[in-house]
Amino acid sequence: DAGVIQSPRHEVTEMGQEVTLRCKLISGHNSLFWYRQTMMRGLELLIYFNNNVPIDDSGMPEDRFSAKMPNASFSTLKIQPSEPRDSAVYFCASSPSGGKGWEQFFGPGTRLTVL
Amino acid sequence: KNQVEQSPQSLIILEGKNCTLQCNYTVSPFSNLRWYKQDTGRGPVSLTIMTFSENTKSNGRYTATLDADTKQSSLHITASQLSDSASYICVVIWGGYQKVTFGIGTKLQVIP
Numbered sequence: 468d469a470g471v472i473q474s475p476r477h478e479v480t481e482m483g484q485e486v487t488l489r490c491k492l493i494s495g496h497n498s499l500f501w502y503r504q505t506m507m508r509g510l511e512l513l514i515y516f517n518n519n520v521p522i523d524d525s526g527m528p529e530d531r532f533s534a535k536m537p538n539a540s541f542s543t544l545k546i547q548p549s550e551p552r553d554s555a556v557y558f559c560a561s562s563p564s565g566g567k568g569w570e571q572f573f574g575p576g577t578r579l580t581v582l
Numbered sequence: 583k584n585q586v587e588q589s590p591q592s593l594i595i596l597e598g599k600n601c602t603l604q605c606n607y608t609v610s611p612f613s614n615l616r617w618y619k620q621d622t623g624r625g626p627v628s629l630t631i632m633t634f635s636e637n638t639k640s641n642g643r644y645t646a647t648l649d650a651d652t653k654q655s656s657l658h659i660t661a662s663q664l665s666d667s668a669s670y671i672c673v674v675i676w677g678g679y680q681k682v683t684f685g686i687g688t689k690l691q692v693i694p
Binding site: 471508509510511512523558560570571572573574575576 | 616623624625626627628631671673680682684685686687
């Protein structure tokens with residue numbers, strides 16, 4: 468059974484460009500989490516969906532960031548326009564049930580570099 | 583001040599030796615605590631999940647303890663192996679399962 472799938476694995480872009488990160492959940496899971504990881508701040512929760520509905524987006528840094536879940540198995544995280552300080556590894560994780568208390572299964576991450 | 587603090591920041595041990603990683607938290611009310619292992623270049627993988635009523639939980643050579651009164655947790659690794667080299671991250675779920683706070687992690691290197 469495939470785990471969480473993220474694409475691309477690496478992305479290098481120039482400041483001001485739009486970046487779209489993609490995530491496919493584990494089949495049967497209904498909760499999705501987007502995280503950002505940097506050396507200085509560690510892992511930070513950006514947004515959390517349950518049954519395709521955004522439940523908590525308090526971690527989204529600013530309006531340049533947006534996330535969607537157009538169906539039960541797929542999500543995108545978009546940054547427009549991108550800035551060098553957005554450089555980080557972005558993880559998505561899926562969970563078999565709603566709520567942050569359940570075990571989460573992480574994808575391999577997308578390493579984003581904004582020049 | 584970080585609400586979930588881990589120590590040490592990094593640790594080097596010899597293969598076969600034991601080690602203990604610490605996690606202290608200040609957030610409240612507590613829901614549960616998790617330890618994750620993150621290999622370089624990969625996503626975190628859950629090792630243990632501990633609720634308020636659990637004091638000790640084991641997963642193979644990994645044993646986690648929790649003292650909810652003092653708000654401290656530890657992860658003990660027995661008979662370390664080279665494959666244990668990774669970052670270990672402590673995560674606290676709190677606020678009625680509504681909030682999640684991560685520690686920065688402890689980077690463990692096991693050397694032959």
